[in-house]
Amino acid sequence: MSANKMTVRFWGVRGSIPCSELDTLRYGGNTSCVEVRCGKHLLIFDAGSGLRHLGISLANAHDVTDIDLFFSHCHIDHLIGLPFFAPIFDADRRIRLWAGGLQSSGGLKGAIDKLMSFPLFPIGTDTAKGIASFDDFARGDVLKPRDGIVVRTAMLDHPGGATGYRIEYGGQAMCYLTDNDLGNGAPDPAIIALAKNAALVITDATYTNAELPAHEGWGHSSWQQAIRFADAANVKTLCLFHHDPDHNDTMMDDIAGQAAKVRAGTIVAREGLTIDL
Numbered sequence: 001m002s003a004n005k006m007t008v009r010f011w012g013v014r015g016s017i018p019c020s021e022l023d024t025l026r027y028g029g030n031t032s033c034v035e036v037r038c039g040k041h042l043l044i045f046d047a048g049s050g051l052r053h054l055g056i057s058l059a060n061a062h063d064v065t066d067i068d069l070f071f072s073h074c075h076i077d078h079l080i081g082l083p084f085f086a087p088i089f090d091a092d093r094r095i096r097l098w099a100g101g102l103q104s105s106g107g108l109k110g111a112i113d114k115l116m117s118f119p120l121f122p123i124g125t126d127t128a129k130g131i132a133s134f135d136d137f138a139r140g141d142v143l144k145p146r147d148g149i150v151v152r153t154a155m156l157d158h159p160g161g162a163t164g165y166r167i168e169y170g171g172q173a174m175c176y177l178t179d180n181d182l183g184n185g186a187p188d189p190a191i192i193a194l195a196k197n198a199a200l201v202i203t204d205a206t207y208t209n210a211e212l213p214a215h216e217g218w219g220h221s222s223w224q225q226a227i228r229f230a231d232a233a234n235v236k237t238l239c240l241f242h243h244d245p246d247h248n249d250t251m252m253d254d255i256a257g258q259a260a261k262v263r264a265g266t267i268v269a270r271e272g273l274t275i276d277l
Contacts, residue, residue: 004170006277007037008200012050013269015179015206015220015242016077023248028271031077032178032242034202038169041146044069045165045176050271051081058087065092068145071099072178073162074111083116083123093130100139100153100163109134139163140190154194156180158219166194172277174200175235178242182221187232195233199277202269203229205240208255223255227263241269 012030019029031048042064044054058064067087072078087093099108109125112134116124125131137143139161143151149169156162157180164177175195180203182191195201206220221229223240230238240259243252256268267273 003039005037005039006167006169006172006174008174008202008275008277009035009037010050010269010271010273011035011054012046012048012081013241013243013271014048014077014245015204017245018049018077018080019245021248023250024245026249026270027243027252027268029245030271031080032072033081034176036167036174036176038146038149038167041149042067043145043149043151043167046070046072046078046178047080047082047085048078049081049084052084055085055087062092065094066146067093067095069095069097070151070165070176071097071108071163072156072165072176073158073160074099074102074108075160075179076115078179079112079115082112083121088128088130091129094132095130096133096135096145097131098135098137098143098145100137100141101155101161103136103138107134107136152194154190156191156219157183157188159217162219164191164194166198173198174277175202177201177203179219180204180221181217181219182225182229184225187229191229192233195229195235197234198236200237200239200275201230201233201235202239202241204242205255206242206244211244223259224262227259227266230263230266236265237275238263238266239269239275240266243269 012033030050032046033050
């Protein structure tokens with residue numbers, strides 16, 4: 001891999017809950033997990049159920065010792081894969097976990113300790129020798145996890161809050177903006193600024209416009225809203241993400257076709273999809 005190349009791979013693309021039905025196989029049923037390679041550095045966004053498969057892929061990657069895992073928030077569909085991510089139990093790894101906006105509620109470690117404790121899970125974080133640190137930050141902070149990598153953050157509109165990320169590396173920028181209500185009014189200037197001129201934006205598109213009224217206040221967006229946002233932010237490539245578990249492959253095909261007609265080049269995330277920037 002080129003030293004200045006950024007590569008994105010999807011390991012989980014669903015929202016809310018994993019779904020393993022036959023009619024969701026093509027797009028995938030695992031919840032949110034996105035791998036971003038910045039040269040030799042590995043960044044992961046969210047620890048949904050797709051994280052397990054990413055961990056399996058790293059089993060023989062002994063050169064990948066330093067990993068940064070960023071949480072959009074700690075709702076269970078974005079956290080559920082962490083106890084099944086084998087590298088956290090490998091003492092030869094150094095995994096830094098990052099999350100925004102949790103300081104007032106016990107921090108990221110407190111949230112993960114709740115998940116990995118009786119009666120929810122049989123072993124605790126004390127057994128996860130591969131975790132090097134739990135790093136809390138305020139949404140809006142600028143992070144520099146590795147040399148040459150800048151991660152900008154912003155608050156998203158979601159119950160309890162969520163964090164949007166902009167990753168800058170090698171002259172390219174991409175954004176990860178999931179679990180966010182884009183609304184129907186003027187876009188949030190902070191989120192527009194985060195996504196401005198990005199080569200790729202991965203964004204929440206859980207619903208269609210027709211479905212939004214039944215999910216008001218749930219903190220998600222439609223694919224139509226995502227396209228309007230991408231146009232406002234002058235995004236190069238828009239990627240629709242966090243698919244409703246009730247949207248089967250046929251419906252996802254229909255959404256993909258409609259979205260591409262409205263905004264040429266729009267893609268729909270599916271497990272295994274790799275994008276080079």
